[in-house]
């Protein structure tokens with residue numbers, strides 16, 4: 231069944247003409263890569279100097295890509311998405327926090343978010359966290375070397391509590407993937423949780439970044455482990471968000487880049503991982519987290535061709551809030567399970583996420599272009615409709 235990703239009327243039905251114009255301007259500006267890089271550098275510097283820029287960011291970037299500063303501020307967005315058959319994944323935007331006070335604060339905010347999801351969304355909800363907000367980066371780096379087991383007990387204990395809360399609420403918890411030099415530590419903390427909590431279904435989801443050369447092997451080993459130790463696997467499948475940082479670090483430190491040599495290699499690794507997950511569907515659940523139309527169409531077709539219900543709880547598609555609405559709404563319209571990642575938190579906390587979105591959209595001319603074209607198409611359609 232061909233999905234109609236060009237149905238812009240459906241995709242942008244929640245946006246007023248003024249909002250459409252602001253979106254168009256944003257995505258048009260994001261295409262100027264050099265200016266975006268300069269703008270991001272200036273923003274980060276101004277933030278460091280504590281200049282009063284948060285109002286400016288909130289009006290001009292935050293509102294496009296984030297749900298609000300608090301859970302309550304996200305409620306209207308959740309309701310609007312639900313009216314189109316799309317669910318939300320409330321993503322507390324904290325990352326790379328250091329010190330026990332900050333980690334304890336993140337932990338209690340995550341507990342509050344999971345309670346909110348349990349009551350407002352019910353069974354089947356997804357919670358999400360970034361380990362760099364719960365644990366020092368240096369600790370994750372050391373944990374990555376497998377030499378350390380003691381100092382991580384606090385974070386292990388907190389993770390176990392969050393998993394228990396999610397399991398009791400009948401949801402699933404996604405552990406985001408981050409930079410490769412801390413990802414080994416993230417994996418080392420996540421795998422025991424899958425083994426412990428995924429005895430009856432996938433409660434804990436690990437994230438695989440298929441731009442990394444080693445992830446298909448990692449997936450094969452994980453499958454082997456799950457079969458031997460009898461647990462289910464939950465996988466959030468992404469291409470990966472830190473490509474430029476990864477390559478720059480590898481170059482600076484003189485080690486081989488862990489990133490695939492081309493976009494085509496990343497794409498084929500992504501498809502291969504999806505196929506492998508589907509082949510092992512007796513034990514694997516997948517959240518297909520992508521804005522790529524080909525991957526999305528291909529997997530939706532595969533499910534239908536193999537007679538899998540679009541509502542099968544082992545599968546869901548996910549896009550980021552403020553991006554690829556034509557994909558999200560077309561999938562939901564066709565009956566598939568779709569969830570939008572909705573980052574929320576203070577402007578300061580969301581800044582790393584926002585700068586990543588700006589840079590990613592400008593890095594891939596295709597992506598910003600595609601959003602811009604969708605918006606242009608819809609504005610033209612509305613003009614024609616008006617006469």
Ligand SMILES: Cc1cc2nc3c(=O)[nH]c(=O)nc-3n(C[C@H](O)[C@H](O)[C@H](O)COP(=O)(O)OP(=O)(O)OC[C@H]3O[C@@H](n4cnc5c(N)ncnc54)[C@H](O)[C@@H]3O)c2cc1C
Pocket residue numbers: 405406407408437439441468469470471472473489490491492493494496519520521522548549550571590594597
């Ligand atoms: C719901 C959701 C959750 C996400 N969670 C995470 C997460 O936890 N961790 C994380 O790292 N990212 C995460 N991402 C971001 C994701 O990894 C991608 O950066 C983003 O979605 C763009 O990839 P794509 O599959 O949507 O589309 P596409 O536009 O088809 O692919 C772009 C991606 O391809 C890869 N790529 C581009 N050029 C090259 C090249 N020359 N060589 C090799 N590879 C290349 C990069 O990964 C780039 O981001 C998430 C995305 C979504 C939608």
